Amino acid sequence: MTVLFDIIASVGLWGAVLRIATPLIFGTLGALLCERAGVLNLGIEGIMTFGAMIGWLSVYHGADLWTGLLIAAIAGGVFGLLHSGLTVTLGLSQHVAGLGVTLFASSFSYYVFRLIVPTAGTPPTIVPFQPIAIPGLSTLPFIGPAFFTQTAPTYLAILIALTLAYILFRTPLGLAIRMTGENPHAAEAQGVNPMKVRYGAVIAGSALMGMGGAFLTLSAFNSFFPTMVQGRGWICIALVVFASWRPGRALFGALLFAFFDAFQLRLQTAVDGVPYQIFLMTPYVLSIVALAVMARRARVPQALMQPYRRGER
């Protein structure tokens, strides 16, 4: 029992939570934005991988860190354009198109990576984002190291969550996005172009996914390896449901998952005699449980996964 308390009381745990959460926040917000407009984007896993690769590669070739992040976002947006072309213009199955994008983007990342770094056993490293202590707040006991000694992209992720919530619920654009996800025919009848809204949302959402991936190579680690996204994209898809398609709850969900993850990491070393895979499993098991509890009450965007064609009902 004392082991658990020790872990919970440790500053390291709390510092890790927000760090682990950051890529999930980016990814979840991205997926959430796509789904609010009615498009499921299972390309997320691949887009995050590509974002991680291209962000790292840019910095490795001399770009500064922010430019790397921007390039990852743009690359994500390009994959978003591809996904919207398939799902919005052609009206293909969103599941299949998304999985296609993931397979393509993941393999393409590996291909480009191997072109640039053909042989190296240990992948080359870069100098990542450094933590920024927020003056005044970072010295607070406990909360300081946990929330106010993070790298810049983490602060950006939280800012984006708040901004997205504001846009979705307080601006005409947000209403247009939500209406498109609920009933594109109604949106069209009110003079909103659902095609444009979906394209915009999917491209912007995919850009966020790209940034989420880039966080892994530019902040959490300092190099790229092809399997590093490790299912985080799929966790984001689940978190969107957990969050009931609300950015604020998405932020909370990402932090909750990250907490479990950080906790089990420490348990692995603290507890003997239990295979570490058991602990590795716990956050995923817990997220399934949370999902089962929360998702029953969730209000799914009514037009999610339905292709929109003009003049057809």
Place this chain on the structure above:
Amino acid sequence: MTSPVLEIEGVSKRFGANLANDDISLTLAKGEIVALLGENGAGKTTLMSILFGHYMQDAGRILIDGAELPPGKPRAAIRAGVGMVHQHFSLAPNLSVLENVMTGTEKLWSWRSGTSAARKKLLAISERFGLKVDPGARLGDLSVGEQQRVEILKALYNDARILILDEPTAVLTNIEAEKLFATLKQMARQGLSLIFISHKLDEVMAAADRIVVLRGGKMVAKRTASETSKAELAELMVGRRVTRPVREPSTPGAVALEAAEVTVKIDGVERLKSISFHLREGEILGIIGVSGNGQAALAHLLSGTLSRTSGDLLLFGEAIGNPGVADVVGAGIGRIPEDRNEEGVIGEMAIWENAVLERISASAFSQHGLVNRKAGMAFAKQIIDQFDVRGGSPASRTRLLSGGNMQKLILGRNLHRRPRILIAAQPARGLDEGAVAAVHARLLEARRQGTAVLLISEDLDEVIALADRVQAIVGGRLSPPVEAEAANARKLGLMMAGEWQETREPDHAL
């Protein structure tokens, strides 16, 4: 008459080989209500979709206040003051009333929605036209009538001066429909111009100033309401005389189906509360009521897709437990589900597959686990011929049938075997005049042949015309039966409002 606010000049539209609109012209004056009358497929909705910019016409033009409307641009139509209330609402159930109304009304890229100003404007409009609504309510929580009100408000919020309503009463109860037409007249008095699409003669005669009749994509007549009659309109609309079949007196036989204090709970909510009825061979028992009062639970219970919580069901005097679908079909109970498209047929499957689906494992249609395609096709062909299903062959996709023909297919599938009991839920809903007559004739024929028919309907005229006895369903409770002879529209209307205790003549204690 002042100069027209709307002129439609020679509009034509072709879909493939089908000429949906053929050189149609009409005008609409300020403060006028025009009814666009026609059967399903006459081209009414196409014409209005062109006006609203959903479709682009092949020929002709539309003028609003003398200015030509650019074709195919809903936005331009909205800006010119055209508002459309679709038959299938264009609403988002998960959003609030205000959000539904506000969508698209502001500049997309502004920093903040003017929610409070919008709420004020909405309330002012709702006050002015007597359309009461709670802006903050979640749309999905509202009744169908209220949702339609939101649709109308949406158009008025966009400063519509010309309002188009596509079959506005298709989803409403009689009482709601009366209220709607009172509102429409009030709107016309305040200077709005209205076009409503309908195939119901009563409401057209009651509400419209002028009536334009479409048939087969052509405009066949224009009439002033005061100078025409229902009979004339019916003939113009259908192109021949239509008479609804009449119920002949009969002597009912033994009790076929009986419910004794049956209660059905779904997710803890009592959908049916201790209902009792008995249904005899050779009679039609009408269950009248406003939609959503337990009809669905009743139909599902008797169709074998829902279990009762307490009470007894007796089939020819024998108690049956909770029968499943196979038991119900096996017992010779025919079923006409309320929602043809959702529960009646599988649209993407062939007509013959739909015809045999509920008895696919019967030896007539399959042997050794293999489907006998030939027998199925032959059976479907029989139904198509006998029940006059038009617009498809046994192998064609069911989705391509019109509503009326789809219903005839379902009727045929059930009546072909002369079922002992038929559960008919809203059998004529949404059908045009010709198809309604055909469905009614089939139900009466089944009655004549001794089938016990349970007719669940919210159409007063239908129930009065067909049923021998009537019970009202309100809030999951069933009124005691009244004989058809004693039932008139007023009395049934009161019963539908739950006042069957008061339907007895009051004692005048003077």
